[in-house]
Structures are given as structure tokens and as C-alpha cells.
Amino acid sequence: xxxxxxxxxxxxxxxxxxxxxxxxxxxxxxxxxxxxxxxxxxxxxxxxxxxxxxxxxxxxxxxxxxxxxxxxxxxxxxxxxxxxxxxxxxxxxxxxxxxxxxxxxxxxxxxxxxxxxxxxxxxxxxxxxxxxxxxxxxxxxxxxxxxxxxxxxxxxxxxxxxxxxxxxxxxxxxxxxxxxxxxxxxxxxxxxxxxxxxxxxxxx
Amino acid sequence: xxxxxxxxxxxxxxxxxxxxxxxxxxxxxxxxxxxxxxxxxxxxxxxxxxxxxxxxxxxxxxxxxxxxxxxxxxxxxxxxxxxxxxxxxxxxxxxxxxxxxxxxxxxxxxxxxxxxxxxxxxxxxxxxxxxxxxxxxxxxxxxxxxxxxxxxxxxxxxxxxxxxxxxxxxxxxxxxxxxxxxxxxxxxxxxxxxxxxxxxxxxx
Numbered sequence: 001x002x003x004x005x006x007x008x009x010x011x012x013x014x015x016x017x018x019x020x021x022x023x024x025x026x027x028x029x030x031x032x033x034x035x036x037x038x039x040x041x042x043x044x045x046x047x048x049x050x051x052x053x054x055x056x057x058x059x060x061x062x063x064x065x066x067x068x069x070x071x072x073x074x075x076x077x078x079x080x081x082x083x084x085x086x087x088x089x090x091x092x093x094x095x096x097x098x099x100x101x102x103x104x105x106x107x108x109x110x111x112x113x114x115x116x117x118x119x120x121x122x123x124x125x126x127x128x129x130x131x132x133x134x135x136x137x138x139x140x141x142x143x144x145x146x147x148x149x150x151x152x153x154x155x156x157x158x159x160x161x162x163x164x165x166x167x168x169x170x171x172x173x174x175x176x177x178x179x180x181x182x183x184x185x186x187x188x189x190x191x192x193x194x195x196x197x198x199x200x201x202x203x204x
Numbered sequence: 205x206x207x208x209x210x211x212x213x214x215x216x217x218x219x220x221x222x223x224x225x226x227x228x229x230x231x232x233x234x235x236x237x238x239x240x241x242x243x244x245x246x247x248x249x250x251x252x253x254x255x256x257x258x259x260x261x262x263x264x265x266x267x268x269x270x271x272x273x274x275x276x277x278x279x280x281x282x283x284x285x286x287x288x289x290x291x292x293x294x295x296x297x298x299x300x301x302x303x304x305x306x307x308x309x310x311x312x313x314x315x316x317x318x319x320x321x322x323x324x325x326x327x328x329x330x331x332x333x334x335x336x337x338x339x340x341x342x343x344x345x346x347x348x349x350x351x352x353x354x355x356x357x358x359x360x361x362x363x364x365x366x367x368x369x370x371x372x373x374x375x376x377x378x379x380x381x382x383x384x385x386x387x388x389x390x391x392x393x394x395x396x397x398x399x400x401x402x403x404x405x406x407x408x
Contacts, residue, residue, distance in 0.1 A: 006260070006269060007271055008252070008255040009260050009269055011252045015249045016249075018245070019237060021230055021233060029225060030223055031256065032293075032294070032295065033223060034256050034257070041222075046254060048215045048218075048219040049216060049238060051212040051216070052212050052235065052238050052239055053239075055211075055212045056239055065209060065213055065239065067210050067212060089236075
């Protein structure tokens with residue numbers, strides 16, 4: 001679709017069109033929504049955008065999103081510091097928190113090992129995970145990467161590497177449909193998967 | 205889905221979720237995109253949002269979007285001022301411009317008469333249309349409201365009202381599938397509809 005509106009409006013259509021999952025028609029609809037929205041609500045959106053860029057970053061300990069140096073979970077004294085649950089993304093933390101089954105800490109990798117898309121172990125927060133496990137206070141590592149190809153490969157890689165560190169490693173199991181996305185699992189399924197986790201460092 | 209992230213990020217998820225056509229999962233994906241996007245591109249989006257609010261308004265003559273008092277089409281001396289094409293929304297102007305078949309002016313109503321949703325003739329720029337037609341320089345009014353229920357009803361209403369003003373009134377016809385949305389018609393179909401328009405003020 002060629003540029004069609006006058007300057008500023010077409011500019012906004014283009015900007016919206018660059019966001020993930022927003023096609024040309026959606027971008028146009030959003031731009032017209034902004035045009036007719038009251039100035040206050042647009043200013044709220046602007047402020048929210050800027051606040052995220054200026055205030056939100058990643059927890060120095062676990063890699064989850066945080067507004068302070070550490071995220072709310074790492075700062076919470078009631079969490080069980082002996083267990084670390086390894087996930088791919090911050091939104092997986094949210095999905096697991098919603099089950100209310102898990103009281104330990106997290107470690108957010110920032111993705112999964114995916115050689116086809118050029119993501120190797122060094123591109124993820126794997127070294128930081130080993131550093132945390134290496135200090136001796138961790139009694140279990142739960143691998144909760146997505147049950148898809150790259151998530152399983154990442155779990156297999158981490159299992160192999162953690163075997164040298166003498167810490168029990170488990171993997172979320174029963175209930176999660178294979179090939180799906182952890183983030184979309186319902187609370188009950190995800191809770192069952194926690195209960196039914198099995199050790200995988202003792203196999204083979 | 206309950207609030208789940210820390211302050212600013214959840215705030216942005218909520219703000220995105222209020223936009224039309226953006227569900228909770230899309231809002232979350234967009235917020236994470238903003239979080240990891242470079243600050244410059246977010247600032248470009250912010251500036252585009254603000255520019256639309258501060259610079260874009262509606263043409264005093266035709267109701268199309270404009271950055272000056274009049275829109276680019278009304279200001280263009282090459283346009284044929286004897287013909288007015290009446291559409292519902294500014295995006296319909298863009299769709300018709302894309303056909304390159306039409307060289308007259310437009311009149312953007314700002315919607316269609318839709319009593320179920322509480323939109324009556326006084327909520328649209330209908331009085332302004334009559335004022336333009338009433339000055340005597342207009343030789344044809346082309347009704348290009350959407351070929352759906354409310355668009356047809358609006359066209360019927362305008363035909364009835366314009367009959368007193370002694371100006372030929374035509375309606376886009378052949379080619380547009382009934383029940384669809386003008387904005388999505390392809391250029392050829394829309395061009396044919398222009399060619400095949402028929403007078404409707406002489407019927408009944």
C-alpha cells in the first residue's frame with residue numbers, strides 16, 4: 001500500500017506497521033483511533049511507552065523484568081532460595097506465578113538455544129545460571145523451557161552441563177501437550193506439570 | 205488475566221490492551237517488543253503519536269484529514285470542483301484515490317446513519333454537505349457510502365434530501381459486492397463502480 005495520507009498521519013501508520021503482528025489495515029485503524037482519541041489517553045500511552053524504556057530493565061540475578069536492581073521475586077524474602085526454575089522468557093514467569101504452585105526462584109534465559117536462528121548458549125543467560133548453581137545453596141534446578149523443539153534441546157543441553165555440578169535437575173512433565181507453548185497452558189495443567197516433574201539427570 | 209508484571213510494564217500492557225483490535229496476548233507481545241526495542245525507535249513512535257494529535261485535524265471544507273485548514277485534495281487546483289464524492293471515512297478517500305479514476309472533490313461524513321448505535325444525521329457532516337451543494341457550483345453528487353445496511357440507508361437519506369436541491373445524484377454501483385466494506389474493494393472493482401454509476405434521484 002503506497003503512502004496515502006498527509007505527513008503525520010501516514011507517519012503514525014508506518015510506525016504502527018513496524019510493530020510485531022500489526023498489518024497495514026490494523027496500523028491504519030490504530031492511527032485513526034489515535035486521531036480521534038482524546039489527547040489525555042494518547043498522552044497516557046506516550047508516558048507508558050517512555051516509562052517502560054526508562055524504568056524497566058532486567059533483574060541482575062535472574063533476568064526477569066524489574067524496575068529495581070532485582071525483580072520483585074528475587075527481593076521477596078518468603079521465596080524458597082534453594083530451588084531455581086529455569087524459563088525462556090519473563091512471560092513464562094508470569095504464567096507459572098499464576099498457578100500459585102511454585103514458591104522458589106526463577107532464572108530467565110532470554111530465549112532458547114536455536115542454531116537455525118543463530119542463537120547459541122552464549123547468547124542466553126546460561127553462564128549466570130551456572131554461577132548461581134555453583135555457589136552451593138541451590139538444591140534443585142527445575143527446567144521449565146517450552147516443550148517444543150528448541151525448548152527441549154535447551155533443557156537437554158542444560159541437563160548435560162548441570163550434571164557436573166552435583167545438583168538435582170528436573171523437567172516439567174505430565175500435562176503439557178508436546179509442541180505447544182508454555183505461556184498458553186492453563187493453570188491446572190501447568191500446576192500438574194509442576195507436581196509431576198521427574199529427575200532427568202539420572203537417566204541414560 | 206490479572207495484573208502480572210511490575211508497574212511500568214503492566215501499565216504499558218494495559219494501555220496497548222485498550223487499543224482497538226489488540227487482545228491481552230497481543231498487548232503483552234507489543235509491550236515486550238517495546239521493552240527490547242532500541243530507545244530511538246520508541247521515541248519515533250512517541251513523536252508520531254504526538255504529531256498526529258497536534259498537527260492533524262479535519263479539513264474545514266470536506267472533513268478529510270488535513271494538516272492545514274484545507275486538505276491536500278481541496279487545495280489542489282487541478283481537481284474538478286463541480287463533482288463531490290460523498291464517503292463515510294477518510295480511509296475511503298484513500299481507497300478511491302488509489303483507483304486514479306476520480307478527479308473531483310470529496311465530502312467525508314464521518315460515519316453512516318446508524319440509529320441502533322445512536323448515530324443520526326446531525327452527528328454526521330450532512331449539513332456541511334448541503335451547504336456546499338447549495339452554493340450552485342456543484343453539478344453532480346456521487347454517493348460512495350459503504351454498500352452495507354447503514355451505508356445504503358445513508359445514501360437513501362441523502363438522495364431524498366438532495367432531491368430538493370436540483371443536483372444530479374448518483375450512487376457507486378456495478379462491481380461492489382453487497383454487504384462488504386468499500387475500503388477493502390480492489391482498484392479495478394472500485395474503478396468499474398465509478399464508471400457504472402447510475403442516477404438514483406429519478407427513480408420512484
